[in-house]
Structure formats: structure tokens, C-alpha cells
Amino acid sequence: MRVYLEAARMSYRCYRTYGAATLAGLATNGFFGLLRSSVFIAFYEGRPIAEGYTLDDALTYVWLTQGMIMPLFLWGWLEIADTIRSGSIASDLAKPLDYFGFWLGRDLGRAAYHILYRWLPTILIGLIFFGIGLPGSALAWLAFALSFLLAIVLSFCLRFMINVVGFWTTDVRGIMGMVLLFVNFLTGFLVPLEFFPPALRAIVTELPFAAMISIPNKIFLEQAQGRDLLLLLGRQLFWVVVFVGAAWLLLRSATRKLVVQGG
Amino acid sequence: MRLYLLLAGARLRGQTQYRVSFALQVASSFTSTFVELLALLILFRTFSSLGGWSVGEVAFLYGLASVSFALAELFGEGLEQASRMIREGEFDRVLTRPVAPLLQVLAADIQPRRIGRLAQGILALALAGRWTTIDWTPLKAALFIGAIASTAVVFLTVFLIGAAICFWTIESSEFQNIFTYGGTELASNPLQIYSRWLQGIFLYIVPLGLTTFYPAAHILAKPDPFGLPPFTPFLAPLVAALFLGLGLLIWGLGLRQYQSTGS
Amino acid sequence: MPLVHVEHLQKxxxxxERGGGPLGALRRVISREGRGVREVAAVEDISFAIGRGEMVAYVGPNGAGKSTTIKMLTGILVPSGGSVVVDGxxxxxxxxxxxxxxxxxxxxxxxxxxDLPLIESLRLLRHIYKVPEGRYREKLARLTDLLDLGPFLDRPVRQLSLGQRMRGDLAASLLHDPKILYLDEPTIGLDVVAKERIRTFLLDLNRREGVTVLLTTHDMADISRLCERMLIIDHGKLLYDGGVGAIAERYGGERRLVVDLAEDVAAPAVPGARLERREGTRLWLSFRREEIGAPALIAALTARYAIRDLTLEEPDIEAVVRRIYEEGLP
Structure with missing residues (x-):
């Protein structure tokens, strides 16, 4: 266990050294938050509520999702694919630790950094300039924290699997771009899923992508209480189990391929 | 010009060796931008107008901005590579050749995968054509072409300034995203929905408002929310040329800076 | 009028200074505080002149200011002081x-x-340097012949061996008949055969066409084979400007044998070699070519001690500069 914690700490420290990039990234997140907020404010003109969202809800959603971009790291991540290409993966796999767990540890360390230096400041900007709403109770915060963590693990599993596909094709970059940008839409990042046409919405809410952004967002907005809240968390947990299992299986057949063909 | 074609052609021929990847990249460029358009259309399902503009009118503005940005990206890729060239010392080589450095940098890379965004912009314009009734006149057609060219030049100049800034500091290169990706996002919506200072920046500093919003408003016969002179829409080419001049000046200064510090 | 004239050049x-995480970056943005700026002189004060047709080695340890000088000679960098004139x-x-x-x-x-075949790179360079078609064809044929480019002209550059690529690079830099050729480590990473091939070509080029060559290298063999004159710089200052012969004879002849002994020996000694350094069972022995040959030395060593490993190091310019400091100029 210690080694995974250590991996997380190392990765956290590593990201800390990119101070200026963090600042520029925050400015970009903030700017896009501003643009998206302006669009919602203009849309809501003379209309108090739409699809269950008040303007305040919509703005909260904007700043929350802007803040989640970096912790979820949905914009492409090819570290493992790069080690496959360079061949250094062979020695990584030979190390006496769980490969998946090692990278998960690293990714959680990275996410911790991004929560502290990207999510938190972004939420603060939203709070100060747009008066966004925050969860009102400790329980709601706790539920959100849990949901956020599950979303990060889920996002990691997805990225991990795309990277591992690198064992079979050299085209991971293209696949990553394709999948993740589609994910952008299906997670409810670009528009809350509640605004989708009913037929499309019925499908999209059943997909695992909803568990990455839409569900944490609903919980942050306190749109679900009691049994509903538990159901949402249960749904996320279900997908985490499925994704972790799938990632394991994929990694196993990839390692077998490596052993048989020598990469 | 001939030399540019030769150099860019060489770069293209080099790229075609990775053809599979190329198809995927075009596809991912298309989907990534297509979902943005989709998100906009979904919001218009719930809301009827954005700052007094209908879905077709916004789609027109959006298409105009997208097509221009795609063109700028297509030809400005080399500028985006400038920071890498400077960091890795490749720029020294540029300076040992008897050809203008800017030409060499522009020709260093060309990205045909950007036609994904171009296709998506054309799609938006086609939808706009169905949903609006534009009273086309030769003057409006000329204004339309002029607006696209001018906007593309403004975006190219942003890339150029971004590249020039790399001569001073490589740290700030991420800020450029605010004016490029942020700029298209902003230019895709009617200007009046933004706060005053944002309008000011994008009218008078990075004049995207003058090259997209004003020509589009004129073509669509929408009222001018800012009460600028009636010839304002036709200033686009002049404004773009002035901005380009500013960009070239900064590039020249940057080059001087590079020659005195060697990055 | 010399081809290259450098006087009191300075840069x-x-x-x-960077660091300090996101908060440090923020601090640097909003205030000038904590933005430690040091001034470093890469080139302090250098003067020399190179005549037409000379072949000069420009050497010194890493960070001595070599590439900064070359960058000023090619116009990449503007000097902070002094003057440079190249071909007027x-x-x-x-x-x-x-x-x-x-x-x-x-x-x-x-x-x-x-990603392109070598021939296409050469063709592009012809356009970049505006070499007339006829002249280009003539030149290409000559260079192809001299550098033996024929077998790989049509192969993408990324598939070439290091030696082939270097030959391609040399051809590329000569297409437009330059008056002066700057070579920065032209034999780095090459094997002995490939090195020799490049050296022969350069000698021939210099003798037949009178191209002036300024060469930076770490390889003493490059220098003694190619140049008659050398400039040694260190810490941005000219340490030596004169014949290669004297330096090569005095310092360049010294080679070094690194020996790993199987067991600890109290006071290892071998006739003809000087014990330079020692760390546990590892010894650094320097010896001179004219005093003892490598095989004889190795034989003498193996006769006395149990040896686990041996490496022979050819003299490099770092060692020469070190010894100049230790012993002074000849």
C-alpha cells in the first residue's frame, strides 16, 4: 500500500513544479467560465427556470464543471501509451507492484494537486463573481466528495484503457482525441444532460459517462436527496467496479501479448 | 510564395506517411467541434433566442467564426510549433538560412486534419442557410468572404503574437488559448451578451468583434447594439490589416530579443 | 583582409531564476520580488582572425562559450560588446x-x-539558397561522388545511420558553395570508420576548393588530423591561439586506461604509466603513446594483477584544458 501512496505523493510534487502553467491554465478555465456564464445569463433573460435549472443552478454548473476539467483530466493523457511506444513498459511491468494500482496512485496524486490548485480556485472565482451556490450541509459536501472521487477513478480507468490499447495500435492519440471529445458531450460537460431531448437523455443518463460529470454535478446542486442520492452514488460505484474490472482484463491480455510477442 | 508552397508541400508529403492516423485525426477534429455545435442546438431547444438572435442567426455567426478559425489553424500550425522550435534550439537553424524567418516558421508545419473543423463550420453555415432567410446581394456576398478572410487573419495574428511572445518567455504560451480557442468561442455568440470590458477587448484590442459580429449582423440585418457608425461592418479588412501590422511589429521585436538572448 | 575578424567580442x-510552485509563479507575475536575475558572461573578451582557406579548431570544455561565439559569427546572436566581421x-x-x-x-x-528522402531535402535547400539548376546538378553529382551518397539518396532521413546522416548534412551545407563552413561536433557519436571518412572529405574539401573551416569538437584526433591551428577558450576567454602540433604533442598524446582490479592492491605501480586517480579497486592510469603502447601496458598489468575490466580512453579536449591549467602552456 505504501508504494502506491508514495506514487501519489511523487506525482503531486511533480505537478507542483509547473507553477506558471497552473496559473495560465486557471486563467483559461476562468475565461471560458466567463464566456459560458454569459451565454446562460443571456439565454435565461426573462425566464426564471428551465428544465429544472434556475439561472443560479446553471451558473453553479458552469463553474463546477470548469473546475472539474483538470481533476478529471479528460483532455487527453498518453503517459502509458508513451512508455509502450518507447518500450520502457516492459521494465515497468516487471516491477513487483500492481501496475494498475501504481498508475491509479499516481493519477490520484495528480488529481489531488488539481483539486487544490484548479478546482478550488475556479469555484472561488464563481463564488466571488457569479455568486454560485454551494452545498448547504456537511452531508451534502461529503456526498459530493465521494462522488467526485468516484468520477476521478472512473475517468482514470477510461484513460488507462485507451492507453493500453496502444499495445495493439500506434494510433492511440487519434483514439484518445475521438473518445474524450465525445465524452465531453456525453458526460454533460458541454450542456447538462437535463437539457437533452427526452429520447436522447434517456439513453445518455444510462451510460457510464454520466457518472463522470453529470452525477457529481447533480449532487453538488443538491438535486437528489435521501434514497435518490444513494441511488446516484450506487450507480457511480457500479460503473467504477465495471470499469476497474474491464481495465484489469484489458491489461491482462495486453501483458500476455507482450510476453508472447515481445512487444 | 513559391518557396512557401515548396516547403509546406514537403511537410505534407512527410505527413502522408502516417495515413491511418491522419483519417482518425480528421474525424476527431470534426467530432470535437461538432459536439460544440450540437450543444448549442440543444440549448436552443429549451431557449428561443440568445441576445435577440435566433438559432439560425447564431449558427451563421458560429459557422463564420469556425470556418475562419479552421483556416487560421490550417496555415498557422507552424506558428504554434514556434515555442517548441525555440525551446529545442531548432530556431537557430532558421536564422542560418537566407529566407525570412517568418516564412520558414509558417512553412514548418501545415495541418490538413484541421479540415475537420472547417467541415463543421460549413455544416453550421448550411444549417443557418436553411433556418434564416438572408437577402443576399453582391455586396453582402463580398462582405461575407471579406469577413472570413479578415477573421482568419486576426486569428493568424494571434498565433503570430503568441509565437513572438515565446521569444521572451516560454511560460506564457498557454495564455494564447484565451484568445484563440476562447476567441472563437466568444466570436460564435452575439457580442452584446458579454460584459462591457470583454466587448471592449474583442472590439478594440483583438478585433474579432469587428471582423465577425459586425459583418454577420449586417448580413442578417440585425440591429447594432453599440450604435457604431453604419460603415463599421465594412471596416473588417482594414482592421485585420492593422492588427496584422501590429503582430508583425511584435514578431520583429521578438526576433531582436531572441538575437540578443538566444532564448 | 582576413575572412573572419573578431575583436574584443563579448556576450x-x-x-x-524559477521555481516555487504556483504561488511562486504568481509572485513573479505580480511583483519583481523573488525574480532573481543573474548576469552571466558567456563570452568575456575574445579576439582572433581567420584567413581564407584556413582550417581552424575552436575548442574548449562544455560551457566555455564556443557555441555562443559561433552563434555570433553566424548572426544568430547579437554581441553585447566588441565587433565581428565575416567576409566583409x-x-x-x-x-x-x-x-x-x-x-x-x-x-x-x-x-x-x-520524413523525406535525402534527395528531397537537398532539392528544397537548392530553392532555399536559390542555387541555379545547372550549378545544383553539377554540385550534387560531385558531392554524391565524394561523400558516396548514392546508396541512400532515396531513403528517408530518419532511416539513415548517424554517419550517413552526417554525410547528408555536409552535402546539404555545401550545395550553395559557402566560403566558410562552421562545423559543430561533426564526428560526435560516429564510429572510427565513419569519423575517418568525414575527416578525409573535409581535408579534401579544404585543399581542393579552399573552403575555410571553423570546427568545434571534443575529439583531439579530429583536431590533429584536420587543423594546423587551434583556438582554445575557457570561461569565455581565449586561452590559446597557435599551432596544433605543440599542444597535441605535449598533451594530446596522453591516453588513459581505466582498470578495475579483482582485489585491492596496496600500492599499484606499472612502469611507463602514471597513476592519476584511484577509487577502491578502480585505477586511472595515464600513459604516453611514445613511451608505452596500450598492448604492452595491458600485458604488464595483467602480469602483475588480477584484472576484472579495462577501458581505454582517448584524450579529449577537457583533459587537455585541465592539463593546461595544471602545467601551463608549452
Whole structure:
């Protein structure tokens, strides 16, 4: 266990050294938050509520999702694919630790950094300039924290699997771009899923992508209480189990391929 | 010009060796931008107008901005590579050749995968054509072409300034995203929905408002929310040329800076 | 009038210090505080002149200011003080004009198009340097012959061996008949055969066409084979400007044998070699070619001690400079 914690700490420290990039990234997140907020404010003109969202809800959603971009790291991540290409993966796999767990540890360390230096400041900007709403109770915060963590693990599993596909094709970059940008839409990042046409919405809410952004967002907005809240968390947990299992299986057949063909 | 074609052609021929990847990249460029358009259309399902503009009118503005940005990206890729060239010392080589450095940098890379965004912009314009009734006149057609060219030049100049800034500091290169990706996002919506200072920046500093919003408003016969002179829409080419001049000046200064510090 | 004329050349850089995480970056943005700036002189005060047709080695340890000087000679960098004139031009002011008259080869960075066949890179360079078609064909045929490019002209550059690529790079930098050729580590990473091939070509080029060559290298063999004159710089100052012979004879002949002994020996000694350094069972022995040959030394060693491993090191310029400091100039 210690080694995974250590991996997380190392990765956290590593990201800390990119101070200026963090600042520029925050400015970009903030700017896009501003643009998206302006669009919602203009849309809501003379209309108090739409699809269950008040303007305040919509703005909260904007700043929350802007803040989640970096912790979820949905914009492409090819570290493992790069080690496959360079061949250094062979020695990584030979190390006496769980490969998946090692990278998960690293990714959680990275996410911790991004929560502290990207999510938190972004939420603060939203709070100060747009008066966004925050969860009102400790329980709601706790539920959100849990949901956020599950979303990060889920996002990691997805990225991990795309990277591992690198064992079979050299085209991971293209696949990553394709999948993740589609994910952008299906997670409810670009528009809350509640605004989708009913037929499309019925499908999209059943997909695992909803568990990455839409569900944490609903919980942050306190749109679900009691049994509903538990159901949402249960749904996320279900997908985490499925994704972790799938990632394991994929990694196993990839390692077998490596052993048989020598990469 | 001939030399540019030769150099860019060489770069293209080099790229075609990775053809599979190329198809995927075009596809991912298309989907990534297509979902943005989709998100906009979904919001218009719930809301009827954005700052007094209908879905077709916004789609027109959006298409105009997208097509221009795609063109700028297509030809400005080399500028985006400038920071890498400077960091890795490749720029020294540029300076040992008897050809203008800017030409060499522009020709260093060309990205045909950007036609994904171009296709998506054309799609938006086609939808706009169905949903609006534009009273086309030769003057409006000329204004339309002029607006696209001018906007593309403004975006190219942003890339150029971004590249020039790399001569001073490589740290700030991420800020450029605010004016490029942020700029298209902003230019895709009617200007009046933004706060005053944002309008000011994008009218008078990075004049995207003058090259997209004003020509589009004129073509669509929408009222001018800012009460600028009636010839304002036709200033686009002049404004773009002035901005380009500013960009070239900064590039020249940057080059001087590079020659005195060697990055 | 010498081809290259450098007088009291100077180049200072300001170096900013970084670090401190996101908060440090923020601090640097909003205040000048904590933005430690040091001034570093890469080139302090250098003067020399190179005549037409000379072949000069420009050497010194890493960070001595070699590449900064070359960059000022080619117009990439503007000097902070002193003057440079190359072929009657001031490089930084008339950079483009000068560029057509010089050739530059950076040993570790190719100027060829990575994904294209070598011949296409040469064709592009012909357009960049505006070489007339007839002249280009003639030149290409000659260089293909001399550098034996034929077998790989049609192969993408990324598939070439290091030696082939270097030959391609040399051809690329000579297409436009430069008057002066700057070579930065042209033999780095090459095997002995490939090195020799490049050296022969350069000698021939210099003798037959009178191309002036300024060469930076770490390889003493490059220098003694190619040049009659050498400039040694260190810490941005000229340490030596004179014949190669004296330096090579005095310091360059010294080679070094690194020996790993199987067991600890109290006071190891071998006739003909000097014990330079010792760390546990590892010994550094320096010896001179004319006093004892490597085989004889190794034989003498193995006769006395149990040896686990041996490495023979050829003299490099670092060692020469070190010894100049230790023993003074000849």
C-alpha cells in the first residue's frame, strides 16, 4: 500500500513544479467560465427556470464543471501509451507492484494537486463573481466528495484503457482525441444532460459517462436527496467496479501479448 | 510564395506517411467541434433566442467564426510549433538560412486534419442557410468572404503574437488559448451578451468583434447594439490589416530579443 | 583582409531564476520580488582572425562559450560588446546576406527533413539558397561522388545511420558553395570508420576548393588530423591561439586506461604509466603513446594483477584544458 501512496505523493510534487502553467491554465478555465456564464445569463433573460435549472443552478454548473476539467483530466493523457511506444513498459511491468494500482496512485496524486490548485480556485472565482451556490450541509459536501472521487477513478480507468490499447495500435492519440471529445458531450460537460431531448437523455443518463460529470454535478446542486442520492452514488460505484474490472482484463491480455510477442 | 508552397508541400508529403492516423485525426477534429455545435442546438431547444438572435442567426455567426478559425489553424500550425522550435534550439537553424524567418516558421508545419473543423463550420453555415432567410446581394456576398478572410487573419495574428511572445518567455504560451480557442468561442455568440470590458477587448484590442459580429449582423440585418457608425461592418479588412501590422511589429521585436538572448 | 575578424567580442546573458510552485509563479507575475536575475558572461573578451582557406579548431570544455561565439559569427546572436566581421559583413546586421555565404552543420541536430528522402531535402535547400539548376546538378553529382551518397539518396532521413546522416548534412551545407563552413561536433557519436571518412572529405574539401573551416569538437584526433591551428577558450576567454602540433604533442598524446582490479592492491605501480586517480579497486592510469603502447601496458598489468575490466580512453579536449591549467602552456 505504501508504494502506491508514495506514487501519489511523487506525482503531486511533480505537478507542483509547473507553477506558471497552473496559473495560465486557471486563467483559461476562468475565461471560458466567463464566456459560458454569459451565454446562460443571456439565454435565461426573462425566464426564471428551465428544465429544472434556475439561472443560479446553471451558473453553479458552469463553474463546477470548469473546475472539474483538470481533476478529471479528460483532455487527453498518453503517459502509458508513451512508455509502450518507447518500450520502457516492459521494465515497468516487471516491477513487483500492481501496475494498475501504481498508475491509479499516481493519477490520484495528480488529481489531488488539481483539486487544490484548479478546482478550488475556479469555484472561488464563481463564488466571488457569479455568486454560485454551494452545498448547504456537511452531508451534502461529503456526498459530493465521494462522488467526485468516484468520477476521478472512473475517468482514470477510461484513460488507462485507451492507453493500453496502444499495445495493439500506434494510433492511440487519434483514439484518445475521438473518445474524450465525445465524452465531453456525453458526460454533460458541454450542456447538462437535463437539457437533452427526452429520447436522447434517456439513453445518455444510462451510460457510464454520466457518472463522470453529470452525477457529481447533480449532487453538488443538491438535486437528489435521501434514497435518490444513494441511488446516484450506487450507480457511480457500479460503473467504477465495471470499469476497474474491464481495465484489469484489458491489461491482462495486453501483458500476455507482450510476453508472447515481445512487444 | 513559391518557396512557401515548396516547403509546406514537403511537410505534407512527410505527413502522408502516417495515413491511418491522419483519417482518425480528421474525424476527431470534426467530432470535437461538432459536439460544440450540437450543444448549442440543444440549448436552443429549451431557449428561443440568445441576445435577440435566433438559432439560425447564431449558427451563421458560429459557422463564420469556425470556418475562419479552421483556416487560421490550417496555415498557422507552424506558428504554434514556434515555442517548441525555440525551446529545442531548432530556431537557430532558421536564422542560418537566407529566407525570412517568418516564412520558414509558417512553412514548418501545415495541418490538413484541421479540415475537420472547417467541415463543421460549413455544416453550421448550411444549417443557418436553411433556418434564416438572408437577402443576399453582391455586396453582402463580398462582405461575407471579406469577413472570413479578415477573421482568419486576426486569428493568424494571434498565433503570430503568441509565437513572438515565446521569444521572451516560454511560460506564457498557454495564455494564447484565451484568445484563440476562447476567441472563437466568444466570436460564435452575439457580442452584446458579454460584459462591457470583454466587448471592449474583442472590439478594440483583438478585433474579432469587428471582423465577425459586425459583418454577420449586417448580413442578417440585425440591429447594432453599440450604435457604431453604419460603415463599421465594412471596416473588417482594414482592421485585420492593422492588427496584422501590429503582430508583425511584435514578431520583429521578438526576433531582436531572441538575437540578443538566444532564448 | 582576413575572412573572419573578431575583436574584443563579448556576450552577456541575464538568467532568470524559477521555481516555487504556483504561488511562486504568481509572485513573479505580480511583483519583481523573488525574480532573481543573474548576469552571466558567456563570452568575456575574445579576439582572433581567420584567413581564407584556413582550417581552424575552436575548442574548449562544455560551457566555455564556443557555441555562443559561433552563434555570433553566424548572426544568430547579437554581441553585447566588441565587433565581428565575416567576409566583409556584420553578421547580425546582414544576417540574410551572410547566410547565403556560409554553411553550418550542427552535429547533434540535422538540417534535413526527417520524413523525406535525402534527395528531397537537398532539392528544397537548392530553392532555399536559390542555387541555379545547372550549378545544383553539377554540385550534387560531385558531392554524391565524394561523400558516396548514392546508396541512400532515396531513403528517408530518419532511416539513415548517424554517419550517413552526417554525410547528408555536409552535402546539404555545401550545395550553395559557402566560403566558410562552421562545423559543430561533426564526428560526435560516429564510429572510427565513419569519423575517418568525414575527416578525409573535409581535408579534401579544404585543399581542393579552399573552403575555410571553423570546427568545434571534443575529439583531439579530429583536431590533429584536420587543423594546423587551434583556438582554445575557457570561461569565455581565449586561452590559446597557435599551432596544433605543440599542444597535441605535449598533451594530446596522453591516453588513459581505466582498470578495475579483482582485489585491492596496496600500492599499484606499472612502469611507463602514471597513476592519476584511484577509487577502491578502480585505477586511472595515464600513459604516453611514445613511451608505452596500450598492448604492452595491458600485458604488464595483467602480469602483475588480477584484472576484472579495462577501458581505454582517448584524450579529449577537457583533459587537455585541465592539463593546461595544471602545467601551463608549452
Amino acid at each position: 552577456r546573458f541575464r538568467v532568470a 559583413l556584420i553578421p547580425w546586421r546582414q544576417r540574410t546576406m551572410l547566410a547565403a555565404r556560409i554553411g553550418v552543420v550542427f552535429g547533434q541536430r540535422t538540417q534535413l527533413w526527417w
